[in-house]
Structure formats: C-alpha cells, structure tokens
Amino acid sequence: MYEVVSGLLEVFSAMFQGYCLQYFFGSFLEGRIRNRRISVLAVTALYGALRLGAGFFLPKGYTSFWVFVRLAVILCIISVTALAFYRALGKMALFLIVTFMAVGEMSFFLAHMLFELGNHLFRLWDWCLGNGYISSLEFYNCIASITLMGNQILFYAIGAAVLYFTLRRVVQDYREKEYAVHRTELLFILTPGLAGLMVCTLLRITIDTAENGAPETLYDRYPSLMVIMPVILLLLLFSVMFGLKLFQDMICWNREKSSRIILEKQVSSLQEHMGEMERVYSGIRGMRHDMKNTISLIMHPIMNGRPPSLRMCWPG
Template identity: 30%
Template sequence: MRDIVYNVFDIISYFVQGMLLVNLLKETQPRFPFKKYHSAAILLGQYVAVQIFLHYSVFIKSLLYGKSMVMNNSRQSILPVLISMLVTCVAGIFLFNESRLKIIYYVVTFYSVMELLKFAIYPLFLWLLTKLVDLNQYLFLDRQMYGETMFFEVNSGIEMFWNLSYVLVLLVFTYRIIVWMKKYLEMKENYENSQLIFVLFPSVTGLLLCLMIRSMMFSMEDNDIHSLFDSRPEMNLMVPCTSLLCIVMIIFTAKMLHKLIVESNQKIEISIYQERIREMEQHIGDIENLYAGIRGMKHDMKNYIADMEALMQEETGNPTAFRQYLDSLQASVEQLDMKYNTGNPVTDVIMQRYVQLAKNYDIAFQADFLFPSSMNMDAFDLSIIINNALNNALEACRRQKEGRKFIELSAYRRQNMFFIIVKNSFDGKLVRSRSDGRLLTTKPDSKNHGLGLRNIEVCAEKYYGKTEVTVREDEFELAVMLQERIE
C-alpha cells in the first residue's frame, strides 16, 4: 500500500512538473497544423512518460544501477536528468515553430531552476526530517508514550509528510520563478542568438553546479551511507546559498535583457516619431513650394495675357511664335501638377518627391498606389512605411553600378488586408545578421542607419501585419502586409 501511494504521488508530481514546463512554453506557436493545446498536451505526455520510464523501467534501472537496480551513489542520478532534458529539448524543437536556441534556453532553464531549488531547500528539509525523527524517538524511548508498532507507523508518516511537503514547496517555488521569468521574457519576442546565449549562460552554469553536487552528494559502502552534508557540515549553508544565487542570476539576466529590449523599442519609437516630424516638415515644404509656384503664376498671369494680346494684335501674325509661347506656358503650369493622385495629400507629396528624386538619378519610377481611405489606417503610418521603403530602394539603385535601375511601387486590398509591394533593382549584395538573418545596413554609420526596415516592421506590427523580403537575382522585393484595425 505504501509503495502504491508513493508511485501515485510521483506520477502526480511528474504531471505537475510537466504542466509547469508547458506553462513556460505556453505562447509558442505549434509547428504542425493543429491547435496549440495539442502540442502542449504532447509535450506534457512526453515529459511524464519519460520520467516514469527513467524511474520505473526495469531495463533502465538495470542499465544505470546494475543488477541490484538500487542507486549506490548520487552520481548515478546525473544521467536520468540529462536524458530527460535532451528528450524534452528534441520534443520542443519538433513540436514548436520557434528557433532552436530559444526552445533550448527555456527547457534548460526549467531543468536548471528545478535542480537549483531542490538543493536550495534540501538541507532545510533534511534538518526538519532529522528533528521530527528525533522527536519520535524521544517520545518512544524516553517518554514511552506508545509502542513499537506505533513508533514505526509514526516514522512512516513522518517520511510521507516530508516527501509531500518537500515536493509541494519545490513546485510552488518553481511556479513563482516561472511567473517572474515570463514577466521579463516573452516567447513571442524575436530574440537574437547573442541575446539568448546571454540569458542561457547562468542557466547552464546553475545546471552544471547541480550536476557537480549530485556527483558527490552521497555514496554507499558496505551498507553505510556517506553524505556530503554530514561529512562537511558547512555545505548545509554553502549549497543553498550558491543555488539561490544562481536562481537570482537567472532572473536578473532575464530582467536585464527585458530592459535592453524595452530601451531598444523606445529608441525605435523615437525614431518613428522623428520620421513623422521629418515627413511633416517635408510635406509642409513641398506644399509651400507648390503655393509659391501658384502665387508666381498668378503674379505673372497679367503679363502672360498682355503678351498674348500683343501677339494676336500683330498685323503680320506669327502662329509659330504664338504656339511656342502657349507651349511654354503649358509646361510651366504642368510643373505645378501632381503626377500621382493617390487620394491622400500626404502620400501624394511622397510620390511627387520620389518621382523627382528618381528622375534626378536616372531611375525608372512606376507607382500604382491608392490610399485605403475606407480602412482605418493612419496616413502618417503609411507614409513612414512608403517613405522608408522607397528611400531604401533609392539608395539601392544609387549603389548599382550597371544594369537598368528601376523602382516599382504597388498596393492592393484583399478583404481586410492591405498589401504594399516595393520592387527595385540592386547590385546583388546583401548583408545579413549571422544570429537571426536580419538584413543589416551597408552604410558606414551603422549606429544611425539601418532603422528604416525596423521602422517598417514596427508600423506593420501596429496593424497586426508583417514584412517579407524576397530576392531574385538582381531584384529586391519588400512586401508589407497590414490588417485593418477595428476600434
């Protein structure tokens, strides 16, 4: 009966541990086309099954502990921990559509926290167990309050209470640490590999520390148990303190990374606001130039009329001169017209500006864009996307040494989605980040440049969208997908 109770309790404990692991990976997107909780259920089942197999399989016990199938030293407990962690990492990478390093970080951190907490609270619970057993012996031997049968039953109850309370405290503290970690690190955040390595380092350090403690925690010789905590009493303080310090470092590095990401996002937001201000200034400047041209035309209109009257009143008449004069007048008026009428003055000005810039650099420019006035989209958000995309395209064409230079802008709507496509020629040279494959700037001042594409991504995320880059030989294509916001 006692063995059955312990077996049931162990299975429940494995199930709760698996639930904590699933909670840590809750925001992860499944790799396969089924619901998210199906992947979580498979991961949970895998964790429980592996734990039961490692601790109850006769084959594994004989393989790890020999014919006796009994653990003779704590070193033998290292391999089950490593096997379980490795299988969980493989299962997580297989089930979830996230970077491998991110899955490895969360799994290793989970096992590291579990192991560190075990050794952080173990000496305290060992002291508590010793005191309870001593109290039972005192009541039985010195006070003789009950008989031998009752003495063994009380000892069995103390053992069961100790195991239950130890595991409960372990699970509660693990849950609290997971909550703290999820407060600072979000699974949906796109971390660079260097950032993940930074937060993975203390987790690996803590796990290695626990494995080292396991290797020398106890050994059995001639039925005598030699414990590290008995032979070296100072370890009762050093091991918990070191374990707690590692846990603090795990949480602290997660908090530091969160702070760095927040500061980076704030920098991007500031850049976007600066971009908006710059767009407004350029828009105002273009409008002022347009009005200045109109005022100039109005001022000169009387002279134009007088000149035409003079030409018409000439007795000889000169139709050719009169036609040339009208053509020059028509050309002056056309300079004030917007070549592209997008349906919004902000995007009109942007188109006009890049038409002129493309003409100055001998770049073929073509646009098929209409502002989605029926969709709930901010004109200045779209201006940031279009301006940054066209600016990047213009820079790429300017760096091009040979071949046809072109920029093509198109946009279309599909139900509640709005797509912006920018294609341009380029020299075929791209620089990508080694950590996450993100495109990097080729400009010398990389600290102050390279935010253009990131600004586009931030604006796209504001509308629950995303960006995609496609490269075909000497053609670069940027696709921005935006979703209509319902407020």
C-alpha cells in the same frame, strides 16, 4: 503503504513537470496541435511517461558517469517532446530547454534540503522514545511512518511549487516573445540557467559520500551547507528571473532609444526645413522691398510730369 505513496508521488511529479513543460514551451512556441486541451494532455502524458521510464531504467546512484547520463537523457526527453509538439525550434528552443532543466534541478534541490531538515524529526522521536516520552514502540513506528510520508509529500509539493511559480515568472517577465534573439543576447540569458544547472550537477555528484564505509550525505559532514546551499540556489533562481527581466528592459530601452534618435532626426530635419523657408521668406520680403523702390522710382517722374489736376487725383 509508504511504497504506494512514494510511487504515486513520483507519478504526480513526472506528470506535473510535463504540465509545466507544455505551459512553458506553449507560451513561446507555436504548437503543432491546434486544440489546446489535447495538446496539454499529449505533452503532459508523453513527457511524464518518458520521465517515469527513464527513472525506472536509470540507476539511482549519483556517480559522475550516471549523473551526466541522466542529464543527457532528460535533455533528449525534453528535445523529443519539443520537436513532437512545437514548431519554430531554434535559439528560443535552446533557451527554453536549458532554463526548464535548470529550474527543475534547482527546484528539486531546494525541496531536497527541506526534506533533509524534516529528517531531523526522527532524531526527536528517537530521543522521546529513549527518554520514555513515547512508551509504545507501535506508536513510535506510527509517528515515524507519518513523518516519513509527510516529508515525502512536502518534498514533492515544494519542488512542484517552486518549479511552477518560477516558470510562470519567467513567462510573465519575457514580454517581447516575437523578438529575434541574437547570439550574444542568447549567451546572456543562457548563462544564469547554465550556472544553476552545473551547480546542481555538482551537488548530485558530491551529495552522497562515505566515511569509514558508512554512507553519509554532504550535509552530515558539513552542516553549514544546509544554510549556504539554499541561499546559493535561491540566488541562482533569482539570477535566471531577473536576468531575463533585465534583458527585456534592455530591449525596451533600445527600442525607445531608436525611437528617440528617429524623432531627433525628424526634429532636426524640420528645423532645417523651417530655416530654409525662413531664408526663402526673407528673400521674398527683400524682393518686395526692391520692387516697391523700383515702382517708386518709375512713378516719381510720371507724377511730376502730370497736370496739377491729375496729380491731385493720383495718391502719393
């Protein structure tokens, strides 16, 4: 029964990751298949099948060599899926691949640590059996089986939830999807994901140890890591999300700064134009004043040389 449930959960996990992949990539890149539903099904099925196949053929050990082989295989699977179903691959595709891998690994280890905490329930059942609180061995086996399957279901559910909601937050925060990312900016948004990916790789290499020939996990040797590692992984997840939000805010600030500079230049040009017009108007007023004086000088002898009757009719 446990093997059946575990197999079904692995299939669910692979397919759900495929769904998250198409949601994440489809939010940034143009798909090759115009029909949305067909694209979702195709990406989910291809990625899920490749992940299940890789999990079947790759060994389950966490030695350094096989950990890096596993990372390379996952990178190839994501790249092949992206090339097959999406256009405009480039810097943005690199960011999407690294971020998806990093969030997937961090989600796995966060769920795995809760799974390790759930395993302590077996010690409780052992204590109850030893002290007579559980009198029947059959009842003990039933409780142990339920606990094991419950932990397994909770493990996959938490991993899927963390993966989906983190990717969803990234998609929502990355507002300027048409913005052409430069190399320095790409390094800025890639760094948190790469850091998280390397921390998870280190965990995969060191999580299983042996003491006097007996296998044990890193958490058994250092129980404080059960608190420290989730905090580190959560901080890395937050750095991925808030780093992107900061990057988007910087784009908006730079755009506003450019608009403000353009507006200031326009205002400065308008002020210069107004000053020039003021100088022109001042010149015109001066010319009017000079013309009035000239006309007065011309009219003065004429008025003085006229007969009195004509001077009475002439104003001034």
